[in-house]
Amino acid sequence: MADEQNLENQNAEAAPAAEANGEALDARIQELEEQLAGAQDQVLRTAAELQNVRRRAEQDVEKAHKFALEKFSADLLAVVDSLERGLEMTNPNDEASKAVREGLELTHKLLLDTLKRHQLEQVDPHGEPFDPEHHQAMAMEESATLEPGSVVKVFQKGYLLNGRLLRPAMVVVSKAAANTPPSINEQA
Incomplete structure (x- = not known):
């Protein structure tokens, strides 16, 4: 009977300790779940940022390809303008300059076709x-x-x-x- 009494006393003493230990475990579990949720959120944000950086880089490369010839094209416009002025100054009915005019017209057309091929x-x-x-x-x-x-x-x-x-x-x-x-x- 004394053994039963000791066992009951031990159980009575262990119950509050187990209850306190269970509360500590619950608090630790809650803390770990919050850390996990924060880490998952950070992973999602990082993945989204990486996707945005990748998309911006692709757009930058596309623009670089599209407009790489911008300065060169702008410089060629002076040549086009000179050819057009030359065509305006020559008389299409003048037999002496007819061959020169035809050459200017062909060169002008060739240059415009080339520019058009490059958008x-x-x-x-x-x-x-x-x-x-x-x-x-x-x-x-x-x-x-x-x-x-x-x-x-x-x-x-x-x-x-x-x-x-x-x-x-x-x-x-x-x-x-x-x-x-x-x-x-x-x-x-």
Whole structure:
């Protein structure tokens, strides 16, 4: 019976210790679960950041390939302009300069075709509405034949490289003639 009593006393003493030990284990488990959740969150954030860095690097490489010829193309535009001026200055009906003009025309066409193969597009807006994103207005001129805000003359053609403006077209924009009555929209 004394042994039973000792066993009960030991069990009574061990119960609070086991309960305290269980609470400590629960607290430790909770702490470890929080650390695990934090580590998982950090791994997800790091993976997302790595994906963003990889995507930005791919975009940078793509832009570098797309616009690597930008400076070179801009330098070639002076050659295109010179050929166009030469063509404007020669008379197509003059037999003496006919061979030179044909050579200029072929060279001009060859150069434009080469530029086009490298995604360099010509902006020649004659008669089109003025677009400040692609045109640079140099002057305004009265016009009875064109709508106000249309391109009357093109001093220098513009160019786009892969859809991005390389050089704006320098243009003269029409305005309403002084003796023209105002349109219905202007009266309202």
